[in-house]
Amino acid sequence: MGQDDALGDEGTWNLEGDEKAERLLSLALTLIGNKAGFTKEELLGSIRGYHNAIAAGKKTDAINKQFERDKASLRDLGIQVETFIRDSDLDDNTESRYFIPSNSFVWPKNVKLNANQLRLLELAAKVWARASFSVDAQRAVTRLKALGMPSDGLDLSGFAPRIMTSEPGFLQLEEAARDGVEVTFSYRAPDSDVTKRTVQPWQLRNISGQWMLVCWDVDKQDIRNFLLKRIVSRIGETGNTFEVATHEQVAEAEQLLDAHIQKNVAVITVTPGTEAWVHFDLDAPGALVNGQFSFNFMDVHLLAEELRQYGSSVQVVSPEALRLAVRKGFERVADLHA
């Protein structure tokens, strides 16, 4: 069951979550902007949630673990718990002190959002279908609402296009790109064997409905794009980390792909009046040259998938690799269903 399944109409509170929320809030409020910081002992002794647990006889080990989990939760929620060691403590006592820099926690004072911007944010959060990203997006909107005025009279209900993510590795790859974590996976390129790849994920890019991983291929020492749906294993971590990708790096990858797409030109003929004819919008003036339709494409096998949906109403003129890919796919499927 996804987290979304727990949603209902009215906001109510469950007790266990309530205790955690209070503990997290107490931790955050105690540590924010408190430059002197607190040691772990001090926090465990003074935050009500831990204090009461200790008083109730809970084991130190369990409380330590809870503290670590709480810190992790705060980090996941975007709150930077930092540690430092006091200069005066350096010689005799090297205990870490915790604090949260207030500028990492709150927006600058002049940040405001207007009603239209809030409406756009709500729409942006709604486009995530099912994936746990919708949870993150909703939390963000809740926080951002503190920056603006209510959007009275703006109707959001009409328009909610959805982004689908049916690829199992999606979230893990996004995390790896965010945190600079090197990963490995098995990849099945069409018409070839499964190979193990080691990459540094930069960005997940959706082009015309296909999710692609833009990354640095550690083995090839080059920029590569991998289609998420061709990843056929779980995502593993190598234990190595890297500097997360810069805008420049991602832009370079994009240019390389664009150049690649510009080079790929498909030429097809389509039977008039068919679904394919409508799909490629061939009634549009100038769409056909000498009865043929030409267009750029990214990947031979992806395009072959698309074209196979139209059966014999589409015939590939060129390139030969595309014609073969379409044909081989039909032959393979026919064999598999013999």
Add this chain to the structure above:
Amino acid sequence: MPKLKNVLSGDDQFNFLISLIGLINTAGEIHIDDAAKQLGMSREAVREAMSTIVVAGHYRSDGGEVNPYNFNWGAFEQDDVLCWDNSDVFLGAPKISVRQAAAIAAGLSFLRSLPEFASEKDMAGLVELLKTAQPNASAPTIRFEIGSVSADIEILRKAILNGRRVTCNYTNQRGEESDRELDPIRLDPHGAVWYLRAWCPKSQEVRAFRLDRMRAVAITESARSEQAELEATRVDELDDRVYIPDEHDTEVLIEVDPEAYELAAEFATSGVPKIASNGTLRVTIKVGYLPNLGHLIAKYGGAARVIEPAEARQIVKDYCLQSLGEEVSNSQSEVSED
């Protein structure tokens, strides 16, 4: 506006608590109903949250309590107004986490790729704001590009936002063409294909329509029907699968490799099933018009296979052979339309 969660997790409660604190901080004072509305929670949830906020903090070594936020109960009891009596920590509106920013930014880039949002002047400010929530100079972890968007999407979007009926010519999955009246509710991109969810006055239910099977889409002067308006208020609850199963459907057992998981995600009869260790999964899909299986399965070039019934396997095989230009003798897929 939809209410938020029913039973919130501890993390979500915490998110709500800091959002509420931020809201009161930015507003100075705010009526409890306005706060509830703005944050999408019930009035009771806001009251519960306030009682958590005022006790959050830590014990001093002398046993006293440090509670950074003291709520002005007087103002609340008299006027239902939320404001602080005094607060030791200045806390503005809480920033959002990197992942939250990524989720929203990707949603925005998705909206931005739609023609009507591309020129939204408020969009640029939001994108800048979200950048400040990301680590310095790092690229967004997710990016969305729709690709070319047909003029029909624009018309349908306008119809949805203005609550109008549209007319079009539609070729259904059996290849039958007819002029239709539809009350549009939601647009969904699925891969390279867009679907429209619309209330169909003729069949008196919400159905999915492929945009590439629509022609001559035109917006009318008539408002959507009452039923369509009712469905539009529940737009978020619409099943994300494009095919809504019907009791007259044929159940077909298929096997899919990762390259064809999307097929399972869109057509599976319930949830997404567990994946076998070799990456393939078996799932039952429901098909309204069996001959459609041909293009659905052939598309994947072997990554999707029909296991049973035999009739369905035959249909897929015949579709492939016909597409290859081969004679198909005595085939069941050549049924005349009923």
